[in-house]
Amino acid sequence: MSLLVVVRRQSTTFVCGSCRVRTYAAKAGKKGGNPSAPGFPTKLPPVETTYNGTSSCPPGTALPGLNYLKGQPSVVALPDEDYPPWLWTLLEPKNLVDDGPGGKAEKVQLRKQNRQRIRDQNLLKTQ
Amino acid sequence: MSKALKSKAQVVRILIPAAKAAPTPPVGPALGARGVKSMDFCKEFNARTAHIEPGIPTPTLITIQPDRTFTFITKTPPTSYFLKKAANIEKGTGKPGHEVVGTISLKHVFEIAKIKATDDHLRHLRLEAIASTVVGSAKTLGIRVVP
Numbered sequence: 001m002s003l004l005v006v007v008r009r010q011s012t013t014f015v016c017g018s019c020r021v022r023t024y025a026a027k028a029g030k031k032g033g034n035p036s037a038p039g040f041p042t043k044l045p046p047v048e049t050t051y052n053g054t055s056s057c058p059p060g061t062a063l064p065g066l067n068y069l070k071g072q073p074s075v076v077a078l079p080d081e082d083y084p085p086w087l088w089t090l091l092e093p094k095n096l097v098d099d100g101p102g103g104k105a106e107k108v109q110l111r112k113q114n115r116q117r118i119r120d121q122n123l124l125k126t127q
Numbered sequence: 128m129s130k131a132l133k134s135k136a137q138v139v140r141i142l143i144p145a146a147k148a149a150p151t152p153p154v155g156p157a158l159g160a161r162g163v164k165s166m167d168f169c170k171e172f173n174a175r176t177a178h179i180e181p182g183i184p185t186p187t188l189i190t191i192q193p194d195r196t197f198t199f200i201t202k203t204p205p206t207s208y209f210l211k212k213a214a215n216i217e218k219g220t221g222k223p224g225h226e227v228v229g230t231i232s233l234k235h236v237f238e239i240a241k242i243k244a245t246d247d248h249l250r251h252l253r254l255e256a257i258a259s260t261v262v263g264s265a266k267t268l269g270i271r272v273v274p
Contacts, residue, residue: 051274057232065212066238068183068204077234086255087233088274090262 051088055080137161139189142205145179148172162195176201184208203246206264209239220269228269236261236272 059079066075096105139157148154148169158165168189176185189199207219214229240258243249249257265272 049274051233055232055234056273057234063213063235063238064215065209066235066242068180068209068242070178070180072180075238077232083234083237084254087237087258090233090236090255090258091272091274 049091051091053080134193136193137191139191140186141189142184142186143172144181145176145183145185146173146181158189158191158197161191163189163191163197168197168199172199172201200247202248203243206239206243206261207268209242210235210261210265210268210270213239214268214270216270219267223267223269226269227271230271230273231265233272233274236265 055077057077059077061077063075063077067073096108098105100106139161141153141157143154154169155165158168172187179185183204185204186202187199188202189197191197210231211217211219211229213235214231216229218228220226220228236258239261240254243257243261244252244254262272
């Protein structure tokens with residue numbers, strides 16, 4: 001009985017609705033998985049991506065690794081007002097204004113569709 | 128057909144730690160195979176990157192002419208290097224989009240974009256555009272960006 005379960009265990013996992021990603025066959029008996037093991041895909045907690053007045057990085061925190069010139073003092077976070085206003089909108093999804101046929105929105109849509117079509121075709125070739 | 132038209136200028140793209148070029152691999156064979164004296168290149172490279180903190184990976188584009196003379200351009204360190212330093216991680220994730228290995232603030236993104244904006248081939252872009260490319264790189268590394 002358990003052998004059947006092992007044999008039938010799929011070696012592909014669903015990533016999104018339309019594509020399957022090939023992974024190694026899941027080990028028998030690891031159905032639940034070990035949440036404390038490193039690298040286990042934990043459910044990612046929802047993160048606030050809209051700026052609501054205060055940044056998560058208070059002014060004065062050192063930003064490591066950005067002083068790549070010799071003798072450059074370490075880069076420090078400034079107060080929120082010192083940054084340009086467009087910075088806080090970077091994480092929000094772009095809303096495309098529909099300008100009808102031939103407009104920018106259509107170009108973006110077409111590019112996205114074309115790229116997805118290429119990815120699907122490539123995946124089919126590997127099957 | 129004249130044989131006088133020799134091979135065109137060859138371009139070598141390589142990541143070299145700043146001020147630490149040595150004739151040993153990977154630099155040595157890459158240049159030596161094309162007839163360039165690696166010692167000369169190393170001396171010139173180290174002189175030109177002397178203002179950079181030693182050891183930081185510096186992408187260089189070396190153009191080698193058919194008569195074995197060379198010119199090279201150095202660029203700012205890779206965005207992924209800065210992101211990994213800022214998020215304090217060694218390597219990006221193997222499963223981008225499904226795993227998160229670090230978190231970064233938009234302020235980090237801004238500072239990184241400021242550094243990249245000094246690069247020649249990004250001069251025509253708005254800082255906002257460069258910052259959005261940094262956010263995209265963070266996504267592929269598995270680094271979450273928070274405001």
